[in-house]
Amino acid sequence: MFRYALTRFVSLALSLVVASLLIFFMLEIVPGDPAAYMLGLNASPETVAALRTELGLDAGPVVRYLGWVSGMLTGDFGTSYTYRTPVAEMILDRIQVSLPLALLALALSTLIALPVGIWAASRRGSLADAGVMGATQLGVAVPNFWFAMLLVLVFAVQLRWFSAGGFPGWDAGLLAGLKALTLPAIALALPQASILARVMRSALLDTLGEDFIRTARAKGLTRGQALRRHAVRNALIPVLTIIGLQFSFLLAGAIIIENVFFLPGLGRLVFQAISQRDLVVVESVVMLLVFAVILVTFLVDLAYAAVDPRLRRPH
Amino acid sequence: MKRLSLALAGCLMVLAGAAAAQRSDITIGMQLEPPNLDPTAGAAAAIDEVVYANVFEGLTRFGPDGEVLPALAESWEIAPDGLSWVFNLREGVSFHDGLPFTAEDVVFSFDRAMAEGSTNAQKQLFDGINEVTAIDDTTLEIGLDVPKGSLLSNLAWGDAVIVSPASAEGNATNPIGTGPFRFSQWVQGDRIELVRNEEYWGEKPALGKVTFKFISDPTAAFAAMMAGDLDAFPVFPAPENLAQFEADPRFSVIVGSTEGETILAMNNARPPFDDIRVRRAVAHAIDRQAVIDGAMFGYGTPIGSHFAPHNPAYEDLTAKSAYDPELSRALLAEAGHPEGFSTTLTLPPPSYARRGGEIVASQLRAVGIEVEIVNVEWAQWLEQVFTSKDFGLTIVSHTEPMDIGIYARKDYYFGNDDPVMRALMLGLDATSDETERTAILRAAQERVADQQVNAFLFQLAKSGVADARIEGLWANMPTQANDMTGVHWKE
Numbered sequence: 070m071f072r073y074a075l076t077r078f079v080s081l082a083l084s085l086v087v088a089s090l091l092i093f094f095m096l097e098i099v100p101g102d103p104a105a106y107m108l109g110l111n112a113s114p115e116t117v118a119a120l121r122t123e124l125g126l127d128a129g130p131v132v133r134y135l136g137w138v139s140g141m142l143t144g145d146f147g148t149s150y151t152y153r154t155p156v157a158e159m160i161l162d163r164i165q166v167s168l169p170l171a172l173l174a175l176a177l178s179t180l181i182a183l184p185v186g187i188w189a190a191s192r193r194g195s196l197a198d199a200g201v202m203g204a205t206q207l208g209v210a211v212p213n214f215w216f217a218m219l220l221v222l223v224f225a226v227q228l229r230w231f232s233a234g235g236f237p238g239w240d241a242g243l244l245a246g247l248k249a250l251t252l253p254a255i256a257l258a259l260p261q262a263s264i265l266a267r268v269m270r271s272a273l274l275d276t277l278g279e280d281f282i283r284t285a286r287a288k289g290l291t292r293g294q295a296l297r298r299h300a301v302r303n304a305l306i307p308v309l310t311i312i313g314l315q316f317s318f319l320l321a322g323a324i325i326i327e328n329v330f331f332l333p334g335l336g337r338l339v340f341q342a343i344s345q346r347d348l349v350v351v352e353s354v355v356m357l358l359v360f361a362v363i364l365v366t367f368l369v370d371l372a373y374a375a376v377d378p379r380l381r382r383p384h
Numbered sequence: 385m386k387r388l389s390l391a392l393a394g395c396l397m398v399l400a401g402a403a404a405a406q407r408s409d410i411t412i413g414m415q416l417e418p419p420n421l422d423p424t425a426g427a428a429a430a431i432d433e434v435v436y437a438n439v440f441e442g443l444t445r446f447g448p449d450g451e452v453l454p455a456l457a458e459s460w461e462i463a464p465d466g467l468s469w470v471f472n473l474r475e476g477v478s479f480h481d482g483l484p485f486t487a488e489d490v491v492f493s494f495d496r497a498m499a500e501g502s503t504n505a506q507k508q509l510f511d512g513i514n515e516v517t518a519i520d521d522t523t524l525e526i527g528l529d530v531p532k533g534s535l536l537s538n539l540a541w542g543d544a545v546i547v548s549p550a551s552a553e554g555n556a557t558n559p560i561g562t563g564p565f566r567f568s569q570w571v572q573g574d575r576i577e578l579v580r581n582e583e584y585w586g587e588k589p590a591l592g593k594v595t596f597k598f599i600s601d602p603t604a605a606f607a608a609m610m611a612g613d614l615d616a617f618p619v620f621p622a623p624e625n626l627a628q629f630e631a632d633p634r635f636s637v638i639v640g641s642t643e644g645e646t647i648l649a650m651n652n653a654r655p656p657f658d659d660i661r662v663r664r665a666v667a668h669a670i671d672r673q674a675v676i677d678g679a680m681f682g683y684g685t686p687i688g689s690h691f692a693p694h695n696p697a698y699e700d701l702t703a704k705s706a707y708d709p710e711l712s713r714a715l716l717a718e719a720g721h722p723e724g725f726s727t728t729l730t731l732p733p734p735s736y737a738r739r740g741g742e743i744v745a746s747q748l749r750a751v752g753i754e755v756e757i758v759n760v761e762w763a764q765w766l767e768q769v770f771t772s773k774d775f776g777l778t779i780v781s782h783t784e785p786m787d788i789g790i791y792a793r794k795d796y797y798f799g800n801d802d803p804v805m806r807a808l809m810l811g812l813d814a815t816s817d818e819t820e821r822t823a824i825l826r827a828a829q830e831r832v833a834d835q836q837v838n839a840f841l842f843q844l845a846k847s848g849v850a851d852a853r854i855e856g857l858w859a860n861m862p863t864q865a866n867d868m869t870g871v872h873w874k875e
Contacts, residue, residue, distance in 0.1 A: 101763030105771060107419065108505040109427025111784060120503040151419035151426075152572070153556040162572055218603060225611040233611035234604055235597060238571055331599040331608070333573025344733075345419060346763040 073374060081367050088359040089141075093134050096348050102126075103150040103346040124150050137352060146353040151345050156353045159338065166236055167327075167334040170250050171319035174257035179312065181262040186269025191296055193274060201266065208263025217256035217329040224252060234330035253330045257323060261315050268311050272304035279303075305376050313369035317362040407873045408592040410854070412866060413605055413617035417573065417598040420556035423542040424497060427505035429783065429864040432542035434576055434596050436865040439480075440545035440561035443471055443490065443524075444536050450643075450694070450785065450862030452537045456485065456546055456562065457524075466531030466816065473522040477585045479548045480566040487518035492549045494526075506543040512813070533816040537786065542863065564589045564869050574598065578868075590856075590872035609635070609849055616850035616857060618866055621735075623681040629849045636852045640859035641694045644781040644844030645687060646736055648744055651775055652837060653799025656725055660836060665715035666777075667705035667839040669751040670744060676842050679739035683845035689829040690788050693843050694860065697825040701833040705840070712751045724752025727776035731757060732765040736844060737779040744779065744841075770797045781844050785863055788825070791832050800837045 104120040105112075121127055128136075140147055146156035189201040225233040231252050237245045276282065277300050285295040324336025331337075335354055342350035374380045418430035423440055437445060443457035457471040477485040494516045497504040504510075515527040526535070538544060551560035559567045564586065565578035578594045597614060599605045602622035608614045609629070618638070620626065629635040650657040650666060657663055672686040685693050688701030716724060729748075731741040738759065745755040755777070760768065769775045782790070789812075790796050792805040805828065812824045833840070846861045856870040 100767045101761070102767060102771075103763075105766045106763045107426050107428065108503070110770065110782065111508065111787075112427065112505045113507060116503060116505065116507050119501045122501075123503060153420050154572075159572060166573075218607070221604075221607045221611070225613075226607055229611060232613050233607040234599070235608075235613060236571075236574055238574070328601045329604055331574075331597075331601065331604050333571065337573055337600075341417070344761050344763065347419075 073380070074371060077367055077370050081363050084363050085356075085360060088363075089138055089356055090134075092352050092355050092359070093137065094130070096351060097130050099346075101346040103348060106346050107151060137349070141353070141356065147349040149342075149347055149350050151342075151347045152350075156350055159350065160335070160354060160357060163333060163335045163338045165239060166250075166332055167320060167323065167336065169246070170253055170257070170323060170332070170334060171316060173247075173250055173254040174261065174319050174323075175312070175316050177254055177258035178262035178265055178315065181258070182265035183269055183308070185262075186266040187273060187296070187301060189266070190270045190273035190277065191293070198270075201270070205263035205266050208259050209267075211260065213256050213260050214325045214329050216259055217253065217326055220252045220256055221329070234332065236332050249332075253323075253326050253332060256329070257319055257326055261319070265308065265311055265315070269304065269308050272307045273300055276300045276304045302376065306373060309369055309372055309376065313365050316365050317358075320361055321358045408590065409595070410591055410593075410615045410868070410871065410873075411595045411597055411613070412868075413599055413608060413614040413620075414596055414866075415598070415600050415605070415619065415621045418576075421559040421567065421570070421576075422547075422555035423545055424493070424547060424552075425503050425505075425556065432864040433866050434578075435559055435561070435563075436542045436545075436863065437563065437867040437869060438565040438578055438594070439559050439563045439567055440542070440547070441563050442539050442541070442545045443473075444540040446537075446540045446785070446863045446865070448858045448862070448867070449860055452540050455540075456490075460536075462816065466814075467528045469526045469528070469535060470519070471524045471526070473524060474585060475522055477562050478583060479551065479562055480560045480581060481548070481551055483548055483550055485546065485548075485562050486521040487524040488521075489546055489548050490524050491516050491518050492552075493546045494544075496547075496552065497544065504543055506541055509538040509541055509544055531814045531816070533813055533821060534786070540863075541785075542865070565594060568593075587869075589869045591868055594868050596866075616848065616854055618846070618848040618850070618857060619861070620847055620849045623683055623735075623847055626681065626683075626847055626849070634852055636850055636854075638846075638848045638850060638857060638859050639683060640846045640848075640861065641685070641692065642783060642844045642846045642861040643692055643785040643787075643863065644783040645690050645692065645787075646684070646740070646779065646781040646841045646844050647690065648839040648841055649769075649778050649780060649798045650838055651773065651777075651799055653773065654776070656719065656721060656727075657776070659719050661715045661719035662721065663836040663839075664705070665712045665719065665751065666748065666753065667836050668708045668712040668715065669753065670705075670747050670839055670841070671707040672702070672841055674747070675740050675743050678743045679736060680842070680845065683847050684842035685845070687840045687843050689833040689840055690782070690791065690838070691825070691829045692785075695786075695825075697822040697829075699826050699829050701829060702840075704833050705836065709751050716752060721752075724754060726754035726756065729755045729757050730765065730769050730775045730778040731759050732762055732778075732780060733759075734781070736781060740841065741779050773797050773799060779841070783844070783864065788828050788832065791828070791837060798837055800835065802831070802835065802837075804831055 104117050104124060108117055108120060149156050149159060185201055189198045192198050221233050224231045236249045239246045282295050282300055285299050323334060324340055327334040327336045339351060339354050414430060414433055416430045418434055419428050420426060421431060421435055423431050423435055441455045443455060444452050445455040447453045456474055458474050460469055460471045462469050473487055479485060498510045512529050512532045513526055514529050517525045519525055547555060548560060564581050564584045566581045568577040568579045570576045575595050575597045580589055580592045599608055605617055605621055606625050609617055626637050630637045650663055652658060676682060676684040686702050688704055691698050729741055729745055731737045741757055745757055748755050769778050789809050792809040794801055808824055808828045812821060815821055850857055853874045855874055856872055858867055
């Protein structure tokens with residue numbers, strides 16, 4: 070187990086170095102100057118040059134890259150060009166929205182998907198199974214931003230049960246915060262739940278065809294007992310993979326939903342920073358997201374080993 | 385029982401009435417969030433839309449219709465030679481941190497803006513000022529190199545507001561001014577809150593609390609208004625929804641003018657647009673009303689030069705470049721392009737440009753000019769078009785007030801170098817006589833239209849939506865501002 074974890078860890082560290090190089094130098098080539106953006110149409114070239122000096126943009130790319138990386142290692146993510154506040158603070162503010170939203174959506178999708186998937190698999194070929202397959206097909210096909218707008222029109226504009234969007238902040242209370250995240254989480258969870266339910270169902274059906282299930286049945290277990298005790302656990306590997314991927318997607322890819330519900334999350338921060346060429350912010354947030362994705366993959370790898378003892382032994 | 389329920393109903397009505405009378409908070413929607421809150425260190429319109437006239441004040445200020453009014457300066461006298469202005473400042477004014485406002489603060493603010501290495505985005509407002517001196521706490525003298533007729537209106541800009549040396553550095557995140565509202569909190573990405581300044585020197589505003597909420601997506605903005613999350617959206621991003629609001633008695637639609645001359649800019653420094661016949665051909669190929677109807681849902685006023693129609697000195701010159709595709713083709717042939725030519729049209733993100741660009745492109749194609757549309761982000765537009773001047777055509781709205789002076793600049797992005805305009809602008813600055821100024825401004829409008837530096841499309845309209853019970857919002861936008869001082873809920 071230890072050696073397995075160590076090799077995983079080394080590959081994690083290497084991925085981070087490569088990612089930091091890619092992120093930094095790709096953004097270097099993108100045209101657009103943050104100082105010119107901030108000063109607008111009337112500023113003279115001298116004023117723009119003065120601001121560039123003030124922002125530290127005069128230094129060469131290699132110097133700035135090293136400064137950025139060494140800063141990050143000590144927890145200093147730099148200062149945003151446009152907002153003039155430390156990037157670490159901004160990320161901390163935004164992650165208080167993005168992380169709970171991603172977790173809420175993931176919890177919702179898992180809670181719906183797993184029972185539905187198992188239920189459909191155990192009734193393979195029945196009308197219920199066909200119903201689940203049809204509904205999840207629809208869930209995958211419906212774009213989440215469209216579904217989000219529908220939710221807003223019904224629950225905010227017509228019924229007025231929820232706000233159309235925005236986030237009051239956790240200072241306003243746990244309930245107010247959760248309420249603001251409810252509609253976005255549902256909009257995010259629906260397509261994810263549909264995918265997950267389908268994966269759960271097909272993984273379980275595969276396992277149910279295995280020899281050990283027949284053996285279990287032969288030993289006198291009922292179909293339900295065999296399913297619960299032996300099949301579900303074995304079907305979890307592909308499901309875990311999908312959950313890991315979905316979490317990364319929900320954390321980094323919620324940007325459209327954040328726009329529909331005007332939530333101050335990480336996605337909107339990056340989007341705004343890109344258009345303003347606030348490169349420090351873009352670099353740091355993307356790096357953080359890469360780190361989160363790699364970390365989740367790492368944890369999922371470890372979870373495989375926990376679920377499947379065969380993976381713990383070196384080949 | 386009946387009596388009881390009547391009494392109850394009475395109580396409820398009293399309660400409801402009290403609640404309505406007490407309403408003193410307002411939530412305003414804005415499409416873009418300001419990057420910071422220091423109007424002296426950035427050009428973003430969103431900064432002024434939050435702080436102008438609310439948090440910060442200058443010596444003078446713009447009124448609802450663009451008139452220049454006294455603010456922190458009560459009155460002023462000009463020396464006969466026009467080279468020295470003496471301002472009498474208001475007494476008993478203090479900054480939000482309690483420090484008194486004096487002439488020294490004005491000296492500090494202006495010196496800071498004019499200094500070498502200053503990052504004031506409108507540094508040119510202070511051109512020609514050679515010295516700012518405090519005579520005593522409430523008297524200030526500004527010495528000029530040459531007479532400057534535009535001084536009062538220049539000092540009314542958000543970029544010329546008065547800041548305190550004690551707090552200037554922190555204004556980006558914690559703005560401290562002298563205005564009727566003080567900064568309360570900023571939840572980045574979501575909202576900014578201002579509260580009434582109880583120590584304000586002038587008439588205190590009716591509103592106790594103003595919240596600016598940032599919603600960039602037009603559909604989300606519509607939903608937020610409909611759901612009652614917002615009380616007003618002064619610059620509503622989706623003109624296609626305005627009819628729906630207009631039909632709804634809960635809302636009022638407020639349409640006014642802005643300082644935004646929307647132009648089809650041409651690269652005068654590069655062939656074929658260095659030929660005035662080609663530029664005129666482009667202008668005559670465009671049906672302005674079709675662009676306004678198609679791209680702006682009818683909101684906008686056609687213009688024939690770079691000047692705002694609501695300005696008293698405005699002259700309607702649209703006839704000089706009336707829609708005439710026949711004439712356009714003839715001009716092209718005369719200029720040596722009987723088969724037309726091909727060029728690029730670079731479009732920044734706003735809908736006036738993206739939607740307007742499609743219509744303009746098809747109108748140009750109709751006379752034989754093959755247009756390739758290139759959509760860019762603002763940062764790219766600034767770099768490619770504005771700074772590197774690497775473009776053929778572009779559509780952009782120039783929202784700065786009274787900015788016809790850009791046609792006298794040598795290195796401006798549309799690449800016209802016009803000594804006649806430079807002479808006119810020097811003459812304009814040299815006089816503060818209104819009749820004379822009007823005559824010069826008319827001459828400048830005509831010059832720009834005759835030279836057909838650009839094709840002039842329309843004056844951008846300001847179309848906003850508000851709860852029908854709100855009064856006092858500005859209809860026009862003479863400068864980027866949401867002045868909340870006169871806003872109140874109807875009884």
